[in-house]
Amino acid sequence: MSAFDDLLAYVRTTEALGQIAGRLSWDQETVMPRGAVEQRGEEFAAIESVLHARRVDPKLGDWLAAIDEDSLDDFGRALVRHTRRSYARNTKVPADLAAELARVTSVAQGIWAEARARDDFNHFAPTFEEVVKLRREEAAALKEGxxxxxxxxxxxxxxxxxxxxxxxxxxxxxxxxxxxxxxxxxxxxxxxxxxxxxxxxxxxxxxxxxxxxxxxxxxxxxxxxxxxxxxxxxxxxxxxxxxxxxxxxxxxxxxxxxxxxxxxxxxxxxxxxxxxxxxxxxxxxxxxxxxxxxxxxxxxxxxxxxxxxxxxxxxxxxxxxxxxxxxxxxxxxxxxxxxxxxxxxxxxxxxxxxxxxxxxxxxxxxxxxxxxxxxxxxxxxxxxxxxxxxxxxxxxxxxxxxxxxxxxxxxxxxxxxxxxxxxxxxxxxxxxxxxxxxxxxxxxxxxxxxxxxxxxxxxxxxxxxxxxxxxxxxxxxxxxxxxxxxxxxxxxxx
Amino acid sequence: MSAFDDLLAYVRTTEALGQIAGRLSWDQETVMPRGAVEQRGEEFAAIESVLHARRVDPKLGDWLAAIDEDSLDDFGRALVRHTRRSYARNTKVPADLAAELARVTSVAQGIWAEARARDDFNHFAPTFEEVVKLRREEAAALKEGxxxxxxxxxxxxxxxxxxxxxxxxxxxxxxxxxxxxxxxxxxxxxxxxxxxxxxxxxxxxxxxxxxxxxxxxxxxxxxxxxxxxxxxxxxxxxxxxxxxxxxxxxxxxxxxxxxxxxxxxxxxxxxxxxxxxxxxxxxxxxxxxxxxxxxxxxxxxxxxxxxxxxxxxxxxxxxxxxxxxxxxxxxxxxxxxxxxxxxxxxxxxxxxxxxxxxxxxxxxxxxxxxxxxxxxxxxxxxxxxxxxxxxxxxxxxxxxxxxxxxxxxxxxxxxxxxxxxxxxxxxxxxxxxxxxxxxxxxxxxxxxxxxxxxxxxxxxxxxxxxxxxxxxxxxxxxxxxxxxxxxxxxxxxx
The missing domain is CATH 1.10.1370.30 (Neurolysin; domain 3)
Structure with a gap:
């Protein structure tokens, strides 16, 4: 198998797992029993952790470095372009920042809903500032280079x-x-x-x-x-x-x-x-x-x-x-x-x-x-x-x-x-x-x-x-x- | 984190992924569009490959070796017992045998259905013998030790x-x-x-x-x-x-x-x-x-x-x-x-x-x-x-x-x-x-x-x-x- 073949096989599996994660969201919004929310949260966390690990796997970097793009057709070049871009971005954001963003935005949604229901901007403002601060940190990491x-x-x-x-x-x-x-x-x-x-x-x-x-x-x-x-x-x-x-x-x-x-x-x-x-x-x-x-x-x-x-x-x-x-x-x-x-x-x-x-x-x-x-x-x-x-x-x-x-x-x-x-x-x-x-x-x-x-x-x-x-x-x-x-x-x- | 805590966190994620795989099966049998079968096959293969890799991950063996069972409560001892047993079994079956079994049994189901519809045992017999041969090989690997x-x-x-x-x-x-x-x-x-x-x-x-x-x-x-x-x-x-x-x-x-x-x-x-x-x-x-x-x-x-x-x-x-x-x-x-x-x-x-x-x-x-x-x-x-x-x-x-x-x-x-x-x-x-x-x-x-x-x-x-x-x-x-x-x-x- 060439580096490109390896990359393609790996990316296909990742995409299939991404489709599964999407199906879980569909399930949650349409047919999921209402009492399953807590367990579903753990299921999402599990598949997201698998997806994240795959998206920053150093093997991707090795394959991308080894691929001779001139030997590829249009499909191959586009696949490499997509993968190179997502790999570069995913590896730039420190894991603790990504985890903190996930945590804060998850909590923020609930506080925002309360603030909107109460028409009270101040109830949400401190959380809002925290979300912006973290996203600016993420943006700085992504902008680097x-x-x-x-x-x-x-x-x-x-x-x-x-x-x-x-x-x-x-x-x-x-x-x-x-x-x-x-x-x-x-x-x-x-x-x-x-x-x-x-x-x-x-x-x-x-x-x-x-x-x-x-x-x-x-x-x-x-x-x-x-x-x-x-x-x-x-x-x-x-x-x-x-x-x-x-x-x-x-x-x-x-x-x-x-x-x-x-x-x-x-x-x-x-x-x-x-x-x-x-x-x-x-x-x-x-x-x-x-x-x-x-x-x-x-x-x-x-x-x-x-x-x-x-x-x-x-x-x-x-x-x-x-x-x-x-x-x-x-x-x-x-x-x-x-x-x-x-x-x-x-x-x-x-x-x-x-x-x-x-x-x-x-x-x-x-x-x-x-x-x-x-x-x-x-x-x-x-x-x-x-x-x-x-x-x-x-x-x-x-x-x-x-x-x-x-x-x-x-x-x-x-x-x-x-x-x-x-x-x-x-x-x-x-x-x-x-x-x-x-x-x-x-x-x-x-x-x-x-x-x-x-x-x-x-x-x-x-x-x-x-x-x-x-x-x-x-x-x-x-x-x-x-x-x-x-x-x-x-x-x-x- | 102790070895037990690490094991528990890891096993919980694996179980959550197992629940997701089960939900995919439910989806396939109840609500899946009929034209999605081929893609669903790839989705199953993707999550099964993730599950298999987690179930034979050497980290499990390291944690199981490091855990002091005497320090655990009933829950902990049962968790270790289950994990020890499944890890021992999963690591005994060679990957190529497992893959061949998956391939042959997948094909066998179709041939069996044909044979049953035609009332023709001979149509299925060679495949049946292959399934038995492979399962006997698997059994020998599992019995070892x-x-x-x-x-x-x-x-x-x-x-x-x-x-x-x-x-x-x-x-x-x-x-x-x-x-x-x-x-x-x-x-x-x-x-x-x-x-x-x-x-x-x-x-x-x-x-x-x-x-x-x-x-x-x-x-x-x-x-x-x-x-x-x-x-x-x-x-x-x-x-x-x-x-x-x-x-x-x-x-x-x-x-x-x-x-x-x-x-x-x-x-x-x-x-x-x-x-x-x-x-x-x-x-x-x-x-x-x-x-x-x-x-x-x-x-x-x-x-x-x-x-x-x-x-x-x-x-x-x-x-x-x-x-x-x-x-x-x-x-x-x-x-x-x-x-x-x-x-x-x-x-x-x-x-x-x-x-x-x-x-x-x-x-x-x-x-x-x-x-x-x-x-x-x-x-x-x-x-x-x-x-x-x-x-x-x-x-x-x-x-x-x-x-x-x-x-x-x-x-x-x-x-x-x-x-x-x-x-x-x-x-x-x-x-x-x-x-x-x-x-x-x-x-x-x-x-x-x-x-x-x-x-x-x-x-x-x-x-x-x-x-x-x-x-x-x-x-x-x-x-x-x-x-x-x-x-x-x-x-x-x-």
Whole structure:
């Protein structure tokens, strides 16, 4: 066996163990008996300790040093690139720091939940400071010996390899003023009618299951269950999703399902040749989000597809108070004021994310103290959304990300939207009759294009290069902005 | 940390990983998408390779050598005993032999299934011989340096530590003639009426779920799902069972569920102090089977409990053609001729097992060639059951055990029945009004007794000592025989 063969065999086993750990999480969120929590914690700790030991095993370093990259094909070079990067990062963080981070973030989640429930920032502030302090220490260790510009960039690499705060700042700087202006115009226009009444939850589940199939989800390699939060889990031949239902809001279930189907189809459609290797999963959070978002928004919330969905809704629920496909399209795409990111529409979502991106860079890079965060949050929110935050649980305590140490992650949501805008432009260019297809509930042209141009490649290329390869042009924010401005001008009539 | 503390921490992690592997099996049998089989195979191989490496890690040998057993309490001494035994066994089998056994038995299962479907012994015979050859090699390695009398005893230890073929032969030698005589008497008597008609499967599931609770199954630490074969899975705080339904035979679902509840309650009721240690699971197959069997038979099929069940059946299904509790009791306990072990009743089941015990000892110890197995099986079957085997799929090809290399396992079924007989005698002595309790559907006296006298101790004592401690007398086959002869004389009126 060559060093490369040894590396490949070792990495495949590690990936298989990673899939098992993911399945345990799925189990916990869907079917686990409630009294099993404590034991499950020990089971997670056991498999994480095995995974960590494998990821820092010096054998990896020996094989990586011995491999002659010139002798490898594209797959081999990509595998080595992924492994080299993760090995370098995993071996940089001292074991005691990693253990302390795991301990503190685990405790922090509970304290944050209490603070949010009580609307009491001070209850969480000392823990928050400890989380930030440890993550800054980790960032310093990760930055050592690299060309990353700052601590935030060092953390960001785990979610979006090759991306930087400076690049994102330029992109988001162009995004923000046009989004704020679009939001202002919408808020000045007459609101379309929304949904009223209640919608049977079993019928919602049947409808979302059908829609998952419509978007190409492969039930032979996946399943849909209910969970508190919708998520997609697993790679390759076993990629499961969850959804939830709300009797008053079938759009929640429908669009969260289509969103998760986008994530899951990406995983399901990666070349089988990459199964259980670092190439066999979505290449970055941003590229992953581009898939979930284009399924959900550019396809699922399009005028054409909502025409089809309107018919399905009437078949499922009978007359539900909206009489035309045009009115249904407007109801699906209503933009209403709100404090909460996870409830935001296509227009406002990125403004929520951009706010977090700017603040978390300052927090991690050391120019914003946690004590000053609420004021910084609230003034930025008022500038972008035109209203004051009414309480801290609607402000900087709303998200679980920072409390559990996720810094460098938020901007991948907006990067995904930007990438989705680019992919949408490119696939419309290749499929002139896309709207006619979508209007009859046929997504195969669009999802087939995404599989062919992007999904099948998994981690073969770097994230930005993955998008470039699919689109044929360098990704920018312009296609997303053009799309949003045109779409909402049509709906709101300005 | 002392050597003992190091050992304990290490073993706990290994046990947690073992629980994860068990959960994967549960997942595969209940909820896994059907297209995930290939990937799941790699996931199993990955976690099994991790488990194997941990179980033969020389660190275990170092700690075991360094521990001063005199300084330990009962828990510590039992933990060391379990670990010493498994470490000694795991390190004796050469890695290439273990790998070859895994490969051959995996392939063998498919060939056996084909041979059984075609009723063609010769199709399986060469593979069967290879399985036996490899298991004999493994047995020789395991026997090396021990006091086991023969190769079969060496294999048997994995299922029933401390037991021997000679001991079992004496016990079963006393069992067989009285069972044959009892069977003959029953076959000469008039048969009671059985069930007819169909029984709604959703109602069966509701009834079995209720009965699981009646027998003390804790749904906070478990769940019931449908699967092709009923089984119990997991230990401690997450112990799940499965069942199946047959519209024409609700007894199948009811009694397989009560059987699995017996297994699962044993696991659930072990002291929390032993969680994720080798003491935290049932101590042997025989003791485990004693719990499933006493729940299913001595309790579940008793005259008293079937009186309660008769009422539940009528409440669930309405009039189903049996009019009295006495007739229902007879229907539950009908003894009918049959070739298949898994379909056998309390009387005939052990005759099926004893046949296998005698034959597999001869196979493993080298005095019965595979080529001669069909004839040996058929002549023994005719001697004990009074009829000729009509085809090989009803004969020595009926069970999956031998094809996958399980030798030394079968007798634990009958040992479990013998132990159940002893426990039943002891608990009846302690609970004079047991029948009155069971007749009103109250099993708490009996199951509480089993928890207090046996289940809570898990692997603290050796298997036979576990039974002795619970009963207060040395286990023998006599209580089981007395119970069966009295019960069936009553039902069949002789």
């Amino acid at each position: 690299t060309e990353h510009a700052d601590l935030w960039d060092a953390l960001h690499q785990d979610y979006e390899p090759g991306s930087s705060g400076a690049e994102l700042e330029a992109m988001f700087g162009a995004l923000r003023p046009r989004l704020v202006a679009l939001r202002d115009k919408i808020m000045g226009a007459a609101q379309p009618k929304g949904l009223t009444g209640t919608f049977d939850e079993d019928k919602q589940m049947a409808l979302t299951g059908m829609l998952a199939g419509t978007f190409g989800y492969d039930f032979d390699h996946g399943r849909i269950d209910k969970a508190v939060h919708p998520f997609s889990s697993g790679s390759g031949l076993d990629t499961r999703i969850t959804t939830r239902t709300n009797p008053e809001d079938p759009f929640n279930s429908i669009y969260s399902t289509i969103h998760e189907v986008g994530h899951a189809c990406y995983e399901q459609n990666i070349s089988r040749d990459y199964l259980l290797t670092p190439l066999g999963a979505g290449v970055s959070m941003g590229v992953h989000e581009s898939q979930s978002r284009i399924y959900e928004n550019q396809l699922g919330r399009s005028r054409a597809f909502t025409e089809y969905l309107f018919g399905q809704m009437r078949d499922t629920f009978g007359d539900f108070g909206i009489d035309t496909a045009e009115a249904f399209y407007a109801a699906v795409n209503r933009v209403t004021p709100g404090y909460i990111r996870t409830e935001a529409d296509e227009v406002q979502y990125n403004l929520h994310v951009l706010l977090r991106f700017d603040l978390e860079r300052r927090i991690i890079n050391g120019s914003l103290d946690i004590a000053d965060l609420p004021e910084a949050w609230d003034s930025r929110f008022e500038a972008d959304f035109g209203v004051k935050v009414d309480r801290i649980s609607n402000g900087c305590l709303q998200d679980v990300h920072w409390p559990v140490g996720l810094f460098g992650y938020f901007p991948t949501y907006s990067l995904g939207n930007v990438y989705a805008g680019c992919l949408h432009k490119a696939l419309r260019g290749d499929i002139p009759d896309l709207d006619a297809q979508l209007a009859r509930g046929d997504t195969s042209g669009a999802t087939g294009w995404l599989k062919e141009h992007l999904q099948q490649y998994g981690g073969l290329r770097e994230p930005r290069a993955t998008i470039f390869h699919a689109c044929g042009f360098e990704p920018t924010e312009a296609p997303l902005l053009d799309y949003l401005e045109e779409k909402f001008a049509g709906i709101y009539g300005f | 021990t006091e086991h009398a023969d190769l079969w005893d060496a294999l048997h230890q994995d299922y029933e530590p401390g037991s021997s073929g000679a001991e079992l032969e004496a016990m079963f030698g006393a069992l067989r003639p009285r069972l044959v005589a009892l069977r003959d008497k029953i076959m000469g008597a008039a048969q009671p009426k059985g069930l007819t008609g169909t029984f709604d499967e959703d109602k069966q599931m509701a009834l079995t779920g209720m009965l699981a609770g009646t027998f003390g199954y804790d749904f906070d630490h478990g769940r019931i799902d449908k699967a092709v074969h009923p089984f119990s899975s997991g230990s401690g705080l997450d112990t799940r069972i499965t069942t199946r339904t047959n519209p024409e035979d609700p007894f199948n679902s009811i009694y397989s569920t009560i059987h699995e509840v017996g297994h699962a309650c044993y696991e659930q009721n072990i002291s929390r102090d032993y969680l994720l240690t080798p003491l935290g699971a049932g101590v042997s197959m025989g003791v485990h089977e004693s719990q499933s069997r006493i729940y299913e038979n001595q309790l579940g099929r008793s005259r008293a409990f079937t009186e309660y069940l008769f009422g539940q059946m009528r409440d669930t299904f309405g009039d189903f053609g049996i009019d009295t509790a006495e007739a229902f009791y007879a229907a539950v306990n009908r003894v009918t001729p049959g070739y298949i072990r898994t379909e056998a009743d309390e009387v005939q089941y052990n005759l099926h097992v004893l046949l296998r015990f005698d034959l597999e000892r001869r196979i493993i110890n080298g005095s019965l060639d595979i080529a001669d197995l069909p004839e040996a099986w058929d002549s023994r079957f005719e001697a004990d059951f009074g009829v000729k085997v009509d085809r090989i799929s009803n004969g020595c090809l009926q069970d999956v055990h031998w094809p996958v290399g399980l030798f030394g396992y079968f007798p634990t079924y009958s040992l479990g029945n013998v132990y159940a007989g002893c426990l039943h005698k002891a608990l009846r002595g302690d609970i004079p009004d047991l029948d009155a309790q069971l007749a009103r559907g109250d099993t708490s006296g009996a199951t509480g007794w089993l928890k207090e006298h046996l289940q809570q101790y898990g692997g603290l004592r050796e298997p036979r000592a576990t039974i002795f401690h619970a009963c207060g007398f040395e286990p023998t086959e006599a209580p089981l025989l007395d119970y069966l002869e009295e019960k069936f004389a009553g039902i069949y009126g002789f």
